Amino acid sequence: MFDFQITAQSGRARTATFVTPRGTVQTPMFMPVGTQGTVKGISPQELTDIGSQIVLANTYHLLLRPGPELVAAHGGLPGFTAYPGPFLTDSGGFQVMSLGHMRRITEEGVTFKSHLDGSSVYLSPERSVEVQQALGADIIMAFDECPPYPAEREYIQASLERTVRWLERCLTFKSREDQALFSIVQGGVHADLRQQSLDATLPFATPGFAIGGLAVGEGKTEMYEAVDYTAARLPSGKPRYLMGVGHPEDLVAGIALGVDMFDCVYPTRTGRFGYALTDDGRVNMNSSAPRSDLGPIDPECDCYACRHYTRAYLAHLIRAEEMLAPRMLSLHNLRYLHRLVERARAAIREDRYAEWAICWAERYFKGKN
Numbered sequence: 487m488f489d490f491q492i493t494a495q496s497g498r499a500r501t502a503t504f505v506t507p508r509g510t511v512q513t514p515m516f517m518p519v520g521t522q523g524t525v526k527g528i529s530p531q532e533l534t535d536i537g538s539q540i541v542l543a544n545t546y547h548l549l550l551r552p553g554p555e556l557v558a559a560h561g562g563l564p565g566f567t568a569y570p571g572p573f574l575t576d577s578g579g580f581q582v583m584s585l586g587h588m589r590r591i592t593e594e595g596v597t598f599k600s601h602l603d604g605s606s607v608y609l610s611p612e613r614s615v616e617v618q619q620a621l622g623a624d625i626i627m628a629f630d631e632c633p634p635y636p637a638e639r640e641y642i643q644a645s646l647e648r649t650v651r652w653l654e655r656c657l658t659f660k661s662r663e664d665q666a667l668f669s670i671v672q673g674g675v676h677a678d679l680r681q682q683s684l685d686a687t688l689p690f691a692t693p694g695f696a697i698g699g700l701a702v703g704e705g706k707t708e709m710y711e712a713v714d715y716t717a718a719r720l721p722s723g724k725p726r727y728l729m730g731v732g733h734p735e736d737l738v739a740g741i742a743l744g745v746d747m748f749d750c751v752y753p754t755r756t757g758r759f760g761y762a763l764t765d766d767g768r769v770n771m772n773s774s775a776p777r778s779d780l781g782p783i784d785p786e787c788d789c790y791a792c793r794h795y796t797r798a799y800l801a802h803l804i805r806a807e808e809m810l811a812p813r814m815l816s817l818h819n820l821r822y823l824h825r826l827v828e829r830a831r832a833a834i835r836e837d838r839y840a841e842w843a844i845c846w847a848e849r850y851f852k853g854k855n
């Protein structure tokens with residue numbers, strides 16, 4: 487089960503493979519977010535074609551609609567969505583906090599109001615694991631609290647201590663052996679609280695460890711310092727997952743710090759807003775320049791949009807509010823991030839990750855002030 491194997495190392499960056507019930511995956515990897523059981527506008531076949539490996543779904547959203555029972559009736563997310571997997575589901579806690587709906591957090595769990603119809607909904611460590619077992623993801627996440635930012639140090643400490651007690655309840659309740667439960671290290675941007683969370687979480691020896699509570703509004707410097715501190719103290723023989731991160735530069739930096747797994751809505755969300763990711767920075771396809779540009783979004787990209795369309799055509803689709811525009815820009819941006827980690831893996835295998843990362847960053851930020 488799981489079997490995380492490091493295949494190459496370059497500084498703290500590493501390539502690895504791990505086995506899931508639905509296939510062996512390669513890291514470092516970027517995982518597309520499919521909140522409601524779909525990566526917005528992208529079909530399962532397109533996801534496979536662009537190199538997606540693990541797709542994410544949201545316990546909070548799927549609990550509210552259509553409900554875990556319906557998904558279970560399809561044999562889980564792979565049957566429901568026709569994406570063969572592997573899947574990873576978040577535990578729901580973060581979405582409750584971030585959706586900011588009237589909620590009450592107690593030792594027992596969290597009661598909140600559905601953003602759909604205002605009805606009262608309850609999540610606890612046990613209920614979160616029960617729902618994730620029904621959804622049938624290959625990797626499930628411990629029910630944790632991602633403290634708001636900013637937050638008092640005392641709150642962050644009390645919160646991480648409760649997250650550890652919730653982790654124990656998740657593991658006690660968990661009954662499916664074919665799902666890997668990842669624990670989540672919290673502690674905000676405070677090194678000593680990160681250490682306290684590590685000291686309390688590592689003994690549970692879960693198959694993988696996530697770094698939570700970051701990319702919540704703290705500055706990049708604070709985020710990278712906390713990632714640096716935490717990643718270096720997680721076991722080298724287990725996958726390290728930096729939750730909700732991030733932009734291309736965050737992946738390049740995170741990989742350098744030893745992070746293996748990333749997820750973010752950024753590529754699909756910014757694509758829907760008309761922005762395209764390239765090695766020369768982000769291109770605003772809403773502006774006037776692309777309208778007369780008969781070149782591809784990115785001449786170095788092999789995605790369907792870059793092989794078939796000009797920037798002028800995509801700019802036209804955006805102005806015409808045609809649904810192919812957000813679809814193709816999302817597809818390109820996902821392929822861009824998958825290609826970015828593919829190139830990172832190649833650089834690690836050749837033990838030249840630092841050189842590659844610096845060269846990538848010099849070009850990517852060249853156009854920016």
Ligand SMILES: NCc1cc(CSc2ccccc2)c2nc(N)[nH]c(=O)c2c1
Nearest residue numbers: 542543576580632698699700701729730
């Ligand atoms: N912005 C950072 C972030 C993002 C997510 C969501 S990651 C995600 C999103 C959708 C589907 C699967 C995973 C988090 N989830 C949990 N459980 N804890 C965190 O501290 C945390 C921090």
